[in-house]
Amino acid sequence: MVYKFEINANGPYNYEHSLAFLGRSDKEALFQVNAGKIFRPYACDGVNAMLAISGMKNGVNVEVSSDIISGESLEKISAFVTEWLDLDRDILAFYNMAAGDKILAPLVDKYQGARITCIPDFFETFCWAIAGQSISLHVVYIIKQLLVERFGEEAQILGKRYRMFPTPEKISSLDTEVLQSVKLTRNKAVCIKRVAEMVAAGEISKQMFDGVDTKAAVKELVKIKGIGGWTANYVMLRGLRRNDAFPLGDSGLVNALRIQLGLDRKPTEKEILDFAAGWNGWESYATFYLWRSLL
DNA sequence: ATCCAGGCTCCTG
DNA sequence: CAGGAGCATGGA
Numbered sequence: 001m002v003y004k005f006e007i008n009a010n011g012p013y014n015y016e017h018s019l020a021f022l023g024r025s026d027k028e029a030l031f032q033v034n035a036g037k038i039f040r041p042y043a044c045d046g047v048n049a050m051l052a053i054s055g056m057k058n059g060v061n062v063e064v065s066s067d068i069i070s071g072e073s074l075e076k077i078s079a080f081v082t083e084w085l086d087l088d089r090d091i092l093a094f095y096n097m098a099a100g101d102k103i104l105a106p107l108v109d110k111y112q113g114a115r116i117t118c119i120p121d122f123f124e125t126f127c128w129a130i131a132g133q134s135i136s137l138h139v140v141y142i143i144k145q146l147l148v149e150r151f152g153e154e155a156q157i158l159g160k161r162y163r164m165f166p167t168p169e170k171i172s173s174l175d176t177e178v179l180q181s182v183k184l185t186r187n188k189a190v191c192i193k194r195v196a197e198m199v200a201a202g203e204i205s206k207q208m209f210d211g212v213d214t215k216a217a218v219k220e221l222v223k224i225k226g227i228g229g230w231t232a233n234y235v236m237l238r239g240l241r242r243n244d245a246f247p248l249g250d251s252g253l254v255n256a257l258r259i260q261l262g263l264d265r266k267p268t269e270k271e272i273l274d275f276a277a278g279w280n281g282w283e284s285y286a287t288f289y290l291w292r293s294l295l
Numbered sequence: 296a297t298c299c300a301g302g303c304t305c306c307t308g
Numbered sequence: 309c310a311g312g313a314g315c316a317t318g319g320a
Contacts, residue, residue, distance in 0.1 A: 129301090136300035139317050185315045187304070228303050252301040291301075 008059040009087040014113025015055025021117045027141035029148040041162035043155035047073040086115040094285045107289040116288045122206050123168045125239030126195045129231045146182035171196035191226025214242045237284045246283035256290035
């Protein structure tokens with residue numbers, strides 16, 4: 001059966017920007033972009049379905065194909081898509097701030113309606129961020145593919161088999177040597193295993209950071225060996241959907257700024273903080289729009 | 296070949 | 309405390 005519903009974004013939204021970001025790699029393991037539609041196998045709490053997402057004015061259409069599905073499950077799927085594409089965030093305040101900023105003004109004009117592509121799964125966010133330290137995006141996609149293929153659980157959807165992102169329980173059960181075999185450095189393998197243990201044991205969770213400001217949350221996360229300022233802020237940005245996460249030193253951020261400002265060298269961290277002085281509270285979206293400028 | 300990728304730890308002076 | 313090597317891998 002196919003169930004259809006719409007999700008309206010909270011404020012400006014242009015689906016084309018979601019497509020551009022989601023379709024940036026042909027190595028993506030968890031979903032597919034094809035002819036303007038996003039196809040994603042979904043398996044959660046015993047509900048298996050294929051999602052087909054397409055754009056509409058200021059929102060998306062979602063088609064859910066599944067053998068059986070409850071209204072409650074459809075609501076969960078709606079919440080999942082909303083979180084993934086960041087459809088519920090009120091971004092008008094960001095636009096108001098950006099309009100007066102010499103770096104951001106042209107970007108919000110050019111990429112009107114672009115929203116951060118978030119990562120709804122808390123553990124997956126960590127894996128992506130940790131794996132992505134100091135290597136090119138291309139290689140992170142390869143690592144993600146290996147993680148999913150080798151350690152992800154299978155889900156049966158409409159007669160076909162798909163693999164989901166590995167659970168923290170599964171990853172925590174692996175020897176670090178095994179984890180290293182998916183092109184992770186030893187430190188990254190140890191760190192991912194540790195985070196897997198912590199998530200599986202409930203020592204860290206999204207809910208735990210409810211009401212905790214971003215700087216304090218970052219301070220907690222960097223206590224974990226292998227997680228530094230960049231990784232913690234990245235998790236805050238894409239996983240916990242904070243407005244004010246700022247992955248300083250991020251190579252994409254640095255390069256985008258260099259290009260936007262026409263510099264013949266990379267801006268220093270001090271200079272970046274200076275540029276960002278007026279972004280107060282919207283560093284996440286500022287960073288994402290700069291990333292968007294590199295696609 | 297050499298350098299750099301959406302970094303972090305550890306060691307040195 | 310700043311500075312630099314080492315880590316894994318693939319692309320330019």
